[in-house]
Amino acid sequence: MYRRTLLAGAATLALTAGAAFAQDDPVKAGFIYVGPIGDGGWTYEHNKARLAVEEEFGDAVETVYQESVPEGADAERAITQMALSGADIIFTTSFGYMDPTIAVAEKFPDVKFEHATGYKRADNVSTYSARFYEGRAIQGHIAGSMTETNKIGYIASFPIPEVIRGINSAYLHAKRVNPDVEFSIVWAYTWFDPAKEADAARALIENGADVILQHTDSTAPQAAAQEAGNVITFGQASDMSEFAPLPRVSSIIDDWAPYYIDRVQAVMDGTWESQDVWHGIEEGMVGIGEISDAVPEDVKAEALELKAQLASGEYHPFTGPINRQDGSVWLEEGETATDETLLGMDFYVEGLTGDIPN
Template sequence: MNRRTLLSTAAASIVGSTLASSAFAAAHGGTVKVGFIFVGPIGDGGWTFEHNRARLALEEKFGDKVETVYQESVPEGADAERAITQMALSGCNLIFTTSFGYMDPTINVAAKFPDVKFEHATGFKRADNVGVYSARFYEGRAIQGHIAGKMTKTNKIGYIASFPIPEVIRGINSAYIHAKKANPDVEFSVIWAYTWFDPAKESDAARALIENGADVILQHTDSTAPQAAAQEAGNVITFGQASDMSEYAPMPRVSSIIDNWTPYYIDRVQAVMDGTWQSDDTWNGIGTGMVGIGEISSAVPEDVKAEALALKDSIGSGAYHPFTGPLNKQDGSVWLAEGETAPDGDLLGLSFYVEGLTGDIPN
């Protein structure tokens, strides 16, 4: 037996021992170890902040029955695969990987650790030990779009987008559709930042949109830098992304989309404890509370606030779907007929703008 074979056998033995002990602990009422891979810092004030808030809620809920560990600011790609592997080797029973770009690394690592449970946020690839989960953020974007359309004075709305994936494209379309319903004269300008979290880039994008006449800024990036840029400019409104960002209320932040992961994380950890965890595909929204709408501030006129809250209630109850026809694609071809709603399959793979939006979606 050569040296390489010896090393491989030893490594396999270590992995097997780690998996066996962690599986035994979970099955026999011991401490369940839960890991989190975060794309940004836990203090980003947005996406990662809310995932970490849910991690802390797990500790509060389960006490010494749960141990949580996390690694923040993990780049998407090869670095993520190394980080997930290390977390699995550390004895985690359940690992949450919380960014779209972690999808393939999660699948790759899960194949090597079949006794560890994995949950991947916002992706679509599953395995026997990999579940996926996301929120219908586009529902919240509809409400933001309505407020934006009603409150803009210049009729120019700016949107800071992260990456050209269906999740982000859905949000742009939903915000535009509802801004246009509220104000037929609105125009959208989209800047692609190609980052989830980079305060300098986000600030530059906000300033560029404001200089171009936008007096409303929406974002699908994670820092509060756009809020600060809007505050500096004055007479520009913004919306919190993923977290409330209420430190900027009542102006420029007039409301927010809040990602509430706590109930989901508690349910999935409980399932591991009970031995009932199964790979699943979860996509919830306002109706279940996974998507929350932050307090609408006093800067918003009362009639607009009332309309926004009515829209929220209608979406939450299922009475209204944000993608309801008639809707055309950007090229003018029919997408949804009168009264028709978009199937989830269409939305999950959405790769086009609706009619009225200008500019191209990058490859």
């Protein structure tokens, strides 16, 4: 079941290519969410950005949203309904919305679509994502420095390149500060399922993990770690600061607001064009939550220096020498990964155990 919320507002005038809106015609911006707006993570941050759009433009923009929309046929129906309701731009905010977004966009050529984390574009479909793997490098450094059992647990959502990149980045940077570290990965096959996420966290903790990383959206792993004690965690997508200073010692924060404001403005100005955006720490799309006092001062200083190097472009998280899991060379000494390789990443780096599910 999912709850649909449509905010009342004035009727909108569909945007035709190259034509700007009249001053008294509000733009209607729609948002399709994979989880509830109160998930405390991914969808929460997308909805914060929607509210920032409202604050920025006031009566010039009307926003609507639908939360907890399953990926697949349900998504196509929800996106279609939003387009039929008069939306001028629709943000579809989960990887599994990619094909439904493309399908609906073909039927509504005058509506602009923005798809998060995907790779399929069209004249009226843009794609955007964040370089989360940069934040994972910082998390890995802290995790590898702080673990006492040398066992780190990772709750993964789906085996797509975005998630695999994060696992590899976190592992490489944990391993560099602690050669004895081991990763255990649990594939949850969900973005948001608090019960399943909590069970995964408890299983990892019972197997000796004293650090839990997650690429799922709820705060359930944080709560499970807090209950267990002597386990550290990191906020995912949102700060999750209610669990600081322990177990949550830092976080990756997704800041979509500047991008959403910019793209809605482009629709208003009649300048919107299809594009592909992949921003990171440098542009502010990936934020690093405050590192708590539970982290030793020297480790905190190293993590902040790493953040600065990532922001400046001085350092790339995937810099060789790095081998693939089977021992074959992936990156030579000093070589950095191309975006093309990272966007299609479907392999573990050397040292990680287990197989990536199909």
